Amino acid sequence: MNCLNQDWIEEYTQRGLFVHDPSMRWIYGNQGAIRWSEITLPDPAGVLDLARSLNLNYGATISVSGGADCGRRSYGVMFRSDREFKDGELEQALQTLKRLHSRAQSGPSLTDAEAEAIRMRADGLLLKQIAAELSISESAVKARIASACRKFGAKNAIELLAIASARRLI
Numbered sequence: 001m002n003c004l005n006q007d008w009i010e011e012y013t014q015r016g017l018f019v020h021d022p023s024m025r026w027i028y029g030n031q032g033a034i035r036w037s038e039i040t041l042p043d044p045a046g047v048l049d050l051a052r053s054l055n056l057n058y059g060a061t062i063s064v065s066g067g068a069d070c071g072r073r074s075y076g077v078m079f080r081s082d083r084e085f086k087d088g089e090l091e092q093a094l095q096t097l098k099r100l101h102s103r104a105q106s107g108p109s110l111t112d113a114e115a116e117a118i119r120m121r122a123d124g125l126l127l128k129q130i131a132a133e134l135s136i137s138e139s140a141v142k143a144r145i146a147s148a149c150r151k152f153g154a155k156n157a158i159e160l161l162a163i164a165s166a167r168r169l170i
Helices: 006-014 022-029 047-053 087-105 112-122 127-134 138-152 157-166
Strands: 032-035 058-064 074-080
Touching (some): 006 047, 022 047, 022 058, 032 087, 074 087, 112 127, 112 138, 127 138, 138 157
Antiparallel strands (some): 058 074
16 A cells, blocks of 8 residues: 655655665664664665755655564654654554554465466456366356455455455465
């Protein structure tokens, strides 16, 4: 989910700053919460200065991962224009991210048949092609995808693919 200023998103994307961002490097090497003013990693691309130039004056980064996650990590980056984040705010954001992270881990599971249909759809196959390859009816393919949509609260197959991909189910 990204609720940041469009100017920041465009500049960050166009300049390919993800790989240079000290906040992102901190995320993949740490867990917890930190204010950007406390990050001691080098910033040769000037990511932190760019953020400030766009009125994202005070940043904080949060990173969560667990032993059973197989490398899966959840993270958040937040900004304020008026002041540093307080300790209590960082702790609250960290606890919220931990809850979201664990909820994603313990969410509903797909049957093998549902996962297979979703994987094939993600590979770009049409319902008709999936049905032919699996030797089932097109309505059976639709039923598998609809069942998975209900389990994950997805409004349509596109949203389902995004959820399943984000949760590394496909």
